[in-house]
Amino acid sequence: MQRMNKVQLIILNDVGELRKLHIACENMAAEWLLPEKISMNINLVLEEIISNIIFYSYEDDLEHEITIDFRKENKEIIISITDDGKAFDMLSADVSADIDKPAEERKIGGLGIHFVKTLMDSVEYRREGSLNILTLHKNL
Amino acid sequence: MQRMNKVQLIILNDVGELRKLHIACENMAAEWLLPEKISMNINLVLEEIISNIIFYSYEDDLEHEITIDFRKENKEIIISITDDGKAFDMLSADVSADIDKPAEERKIGGLGIHFVKTLMDSVEYRREGSLNILTLHKNL
């Protein structure tokens, strides 16, 4: 049997759409026989990236499409996320997660990008015209 | 032309379903030529009631239906909300909204039920078997 090694998912800029992500990650894990932990980490990282795009990147109140392309290679999963929101490069953004501070001093927030950087094996960003393209690699 | 004077809407126990409520209230306002403020108040009160049912009333993780029946009489709108969650009578519940306290002392929450009682002209509750039935009247 020939397995699909590419899958595309389109998400609209609405928090409720994140449910699709969960289902897509479960289907991908079943199709590509991924360990549960890898699919959970991919789900988590994508939830952080997509919810940030929905929350922070649009300057109008219109419907926008966020495209997620999943690809399975020999020893890695490659995922790219494309959106038409304002330019944002998490790799050079000045954000931190205060992970070593006591509760009283810890700020709320900043964990999303920290999870992306920690749980993926590599992350690349590029801006192409009016699009943000973020590419994630996760080793198998 | 004969106008419909009854409408039923079914909502599942998921926050995303509240969007249907907004659309249903807009359609109802157009169909029954309601003043904008009345339809906004009905939308608000229903959002409070339904979100409470979704948040607080189910003791399992299964799908449940919440039924909303809208009826237009000569001089009022009558709305009944039926759910199969645990018994809850907002009219006798011991909840308050602290609306006269300064910010530092005000507790978070308690406004939902306060809105229902303030914005509707009358509210009735009954338990029938395993169902909660809440009936709202709003004068036109």
Place this chain on the structure above:
Amino acid sequence: MNITLSKVGETNVLQIEGRLDTTNYGELEHHLSSLTNNDEIKILLDLDKLEYISSSGLRILLMFLKKIKAADGRFMLCGLSSDIREIFEISGFINIFEIFENQDAALK
């Protein structure tokens, strides 16, 4: 809902457009959180384009009013339409927030 951020002098202005309800109040919570990690922060919420607010939206406002006051900051509101103002009256919020007619009045 759409939130637009800008900075006028020392004040962070958030313009909120559309509906603020149980389906989307997390978006406002995220924006306010990322602004209120510092003391003495000044925030102005312009509600001129707000069409609808429910108790889920109001609870975020109260939560951050408490937080900002405790950190010696200011949390101001402006641009309330008469329908929105009525909701603020019923909830008693009219008495606990600094409320201005419009951005100019708040910022001067």
Place this chain on the structure above:
Amino acid sequence: MNITLSKVGETNVLQIEGRLDTTNYGELEHHLSSLTNNDEIKILLDLDKLEYISSSGLRILLMFLKKIKAADGRFMLCGLSSDIREIFEISGFINIFEIFENQDAALK
């Protein structure tokens, strides 16, 4: 997600089942708000049946940890699976919460 409330002695126990994410963290926020309006509150969150948590869930935990600590209460967690524990480690939450093996260990 499903949240089950119970009271053991003076401690409010919340059992969380399923996924805690950006689509539903408001539900936990509502429950915790209605419990934490009083000082010296004791809360135990049993995460034994939690399958997934994202930063939206974690932000609610941190928000309430700060609030409860400031009001001289206790906010305890128990029942973390190894996958959930790893998320708590990466986020540094493992060091700021009181974490127990299970309800018995937390409540004794």
